[in-house]
Amino acid sequence: MPLSITPVREHHGGSRAELEAELAQEGDPEIGYYHSYEITGTVNGPGVRFTLFLSGCPLRCQYCENADTWTLTNGRRVTMGRMLDEVAKYAEFVTTAHGGITVGGGEPMLQIRFLEALLRRCKEDLGLHTAVDTSGFLGARATDEFLDLVDLFLLDIKSGDPETYRVVTSADLEPTLAFARRLSEHGNRMWVRFVLVPGLTDAPENVEAVASFTATLSGVERVEVLPFHQLGAAKWAELGLDYQLTDVAPPAPQLVRRVEDQFRSHGLNVVWERPERGRSSRSTGAAALANHHEWPTATHEVRQRTAAPTIS
Numbered sequence: 001m002p003l004s005i006t007p008v009r010e011h012h013g014g015s016r017a018e019l020e021a022e023l024a025q026e027g028d029p030e031i032g033y034y035h036s037y038e039i040t041g042t043v044n045g046p047g048v049r050f051t052l053f054l055s056g057c058p059l060r061c062q063y064c065e066n067a068d069t070w071t072l073t074n075g076r077r078v079t080m081g082r083m084l085d086e087v088a089k090y091a092e093f094v095t096t097a098h099g100g101i102t103v104g105g106g107e108p109m110l111q112i113r114f115l116e117a118l119l120r121r122c123k124e125d126l127g128l129h130t131a132v133d134t135s136g137f138l139g140a141r142a143t144d145e146f147l148d149l150v151d152l153f154l155l156d157i158k159s160g161d162p163e164t165y166r167v168v169t170s171a172d173l174e175p176t177l178a179f180a181r182r183l184s185e186h187g188n189r190m191w192v193r194f195v196l197v198p199g200l201t202d203a204p205e206n207v208e209a210v211a212s213f214t215a216t217l218s219g220v221e222r223v224e225v226l227p228f229h230q231l232g233a234a235k236w237a238e239l240g241l242d243y244q245l246t247d248v249a250p251p252a253p254q255l256v257r258r259v260e261d262q263f264r265s266h267g268l269n270v271v272w273e274r275p276e277r278g279r280s281s282r283s284t285g286a287a288a289l290a291n292h293h294e295w296p297t298a299t300h301e302v303r304q305r306t307a308a309p310t311i312s
């Protein structure tokens, strides 16, 4: 399927030319690039998940926690066989814990051939429940066969107002909306995610636009309002990037309630996510573990074992 996207504003190494160069590198579905993986509980889909973070992302969100996943080839190169061997080690554990595999990033659909081949093997060979955590921006790359392989999409709708979306992500909103409509028509299940950033995404009209659009979709099982936090700031500093949200505090409880109520007013099922559990900060190792101090003991132990994510 041809790629149909609007140019990404030149911003922290995210030019259209660089994006196209990265996409052009993708050709062999047996080779992928990943940042890390970890075992997570409940935040990245139902049950305990083998959560894999592929590298490469065309967006440049101001609040990105994982700016070190933006570039495809900054990730570790891995063969399909080696990746599957790693997933297989945890397949029985996550299945017993009513979970499966979740693939995020970065933007996992940047490597859609590898992703599709991986999910097919996970489903057919290992019997795993599959989830994909995506901005939907590259949804035009997905075939219907790919959609059939995904049991659940975690779809980030980062704003409802196109101008706000562009300020937040440096890209256009419409590809995400088009992908959401397609998922709805195709019969896919979705959890819609909205990151609430005071002064950036919290305008009532912006939230209203996301909520009213989401309410038109079929298959949305829940909406998660994820409060902004500062966990990603250190990576921006490490990478020498210009972080714009230094002075932004997490949203006050009253603001979170107002936004949740906006979604609820459209009949949507809103699930609360505490800030420290909202999304995984893919620093891995001790720092990442410190961000998730409420995991069940068994999961925590597994995460400690996987803290060094290199597959060799």
Ligand code: SF4
Pocket (backbone or CB within 6 Å): 057, 058, 059, 060, 061, 063, 064, 065, 066, 067, 069, 105, 106, 107, 135
């Ligand atoms: S928040 Fe997600 S979609 Fe946005 S730049 Fe970071 S990895 Fe990409």
